Amino acid sequence: MPTTTPGLALEARNLVKRYPQGRRKPPVTALDGLSFGVEEGTVFGLLGPNGAGKSTTVKILATLSAADSGDAFVAGFDVRGRAADVRRSIGFVAQKQVSDPMDTGLENLVLAGQLHGMGTRDARSRAGDLLDRFGLAAAARRQVKTYSGGMARKLDVAIGLMHHPAVLFLDEPTTGLDPEARTEMWAEIERMAADERTTVLLTTHYLEEADRLASRLAIVANGRVVTEGEPEELKAALRGDAIVLELLDAADVDGALTLIGRSPVFRDVVREGRTVRARTDEGGQALPLALAMLDAERLRVASATVARPSLDDVYLAHTGRSFSSAHSEGSATDQATPTIDGPTIDGPATAEERAA
Numbered sequence: 001m002p003t004t005t006p007g008l009a010l011e012a013r014n015l016v017k018r019y020p021q022g023r024r025k026p027p028v029t030a031l032d033g034l035s036f037g038v039e040e041g042t043v044f045g046l047l048g049p050n051g052a053g054k055s056t057t058v059k060i061l062a063t064l065s066a067a068d069s070g071d072a073f074v075a076g077f078d079v080r081g082r083a084a085d086v087r088r089s090i091g092f093v094a095q096k097q098v099s100d101p102m103d104t105g106l107e108n109l110v111l112a113g114q115l116h117g118m119g120t121r122d123a124r125s126r127a128g129d130l131l132d133r134f135g136l137a138a139a140a141r142r143q144v145k146t147y148s149g150g151m152a153r154k155l156d157v158a159i160g161l162m163h164h165p166a167v168l169f170l171d172e173p174t175t176g177l178d179p180e181a182r183t184e185m186w187a188e189i190e191r192m193a194a195d196e197r198t199t200v201l202l203t204t205h206y207l208e209e210a211d212r213l214a215s216r217l218a219i220v221a222n223g224r225v226v227t228e229g230e231p232e233e234l235k236a237a238l239r240g241d242a243i244v245l246e247l248l249d250a251a252d253v254d255g256a257l258t259l260i261g262r263s264p265v266f267r268d269v270v271r272e273g274r275t276v277r278a279r280t281d282e283g284g285q286a287l288p289l290a291l292a293m294l295d296a297e298r299l300r301v302a303s304a305t306v307a308r309p310s311l312d313d314v315y316l317a318h319t320g321r322s323f324s325s326a327h328s329e330g331s332a333t334d335q336a337t338p339t340i341d342g343p344t345i346d347g348p349a350t351a352e353e354r355a356a
């Protein structure tokens with residue numbers, strides 16, 4: 001019998017999952033040997049383009065789906081043989097609101113506790129603690145339909161925590177919230193993870209969120225983990241700086257892309273709308289060179305910046321596309337940027353395409 005690695009609250013080992021697509025089509029490979037481990041009491045971020053396999057991974061870990069092969073453990077339990085124990089050990093905060101809008105916040109929490117087998121007294125006491133913790137005490141006896149988006153989202157997280165789960169799955173906890181509510185939610189999640197020693201698996205469409213909350217993160221592409229580490233470590237592993245050149249005229253962007261891409265000084269050269277991004281060893285020296293090259297071809301620049309590597313650069317280096325372009329609108333496949341000398345991932349952008 002396989003066993004989990006000591007000290008890990010979540011572990012995925014070589015997970016493979018294929019979805020059948022009917023008789024004439026080959027199956028979609030959603031997970032292609034995906035592995036990662038999450039230490040107890042930490043926040044771990046799972047990032048990746050649409051269709052990379054994040055939801056499939058979370059579903060397998062939460063026992064909502066079974067892998068074709070590989071092993072997965074949650075709170076020390078094998079998801080295959082100990083599904084009931086896994087379910088007792090986890091809280092799951094999905095993107096969709098789970099609270100009943102016609103009930104009060106308190107009623108929602110108490111019901112969630114009772115569903116997990118808590119007695120009414122315990123459930124009320126725990127609900128009171130969580131309402132305090134999430135700044136919802138004053139609204140405890142109001143129907144949830146009167147809550148703001150941020151308040152309703154906090155209540156959802158509190159519902160997921162009612163039964164003191166060892167592991168909390170947070171699927172895009174701040175999507176749809178305004179910046180203020182988002183910042184507030186981040187503070188609550190940080191505090192919650194520290195106070196309760198809850199292990200959190202966070203999937204998010206906001207790099208800033210992963211950067212702020214996750215002590216480690218994994219970037220998933222084509223059903224595999226393509227890189228994993230602490231955000232700062234991942235950034236430091238990228239040599240050099242990023243330069244970003246915004247062209248005055250959209251018609252000049254292709255020319256600039258070719259010019260910069262041809263120079264050995266620059267690498268990972270990509271187009272993003274009206275801008276060209278590239279990596280280079282010494283940004284301060286390379287930027288004047290890039291400007292001189294563009295000027296010689298009469299390609300006019302509206303703005304030019306040098307920046308230390310960001311998490312977006314890490315994402316770009318490992319997936320061949322920038323996070324913002326992959327997540328701004330529609331699917332990542334639609335948003336893929338042409339890359340010169342850049343991508344580290346071979347083949348099509350999604351498992352779906354690969355199987356096609």
Ligand SMILES: Nc1ncnc2c1ncn2[C@@H]1O[C@H](COP(=O)(O)OP(=O)(O)OP(=O)(O)O)[C@@H](O)[C@H]1O
Nearest residue numbers: 019028030049050051052053054055056057351352
């Ligand atoms: N039930 C299903 N039947 C067929 N294919 C599926 C099913 N669920 C997922 N897939 C496919 O498996 C691949 C991985 O999907 P998954 O939802 O895990 O990705 P994701 O990283 O969570 O994407 P997103 O960010 O869009 O939620 C995709 O190609 C997807 O189309």
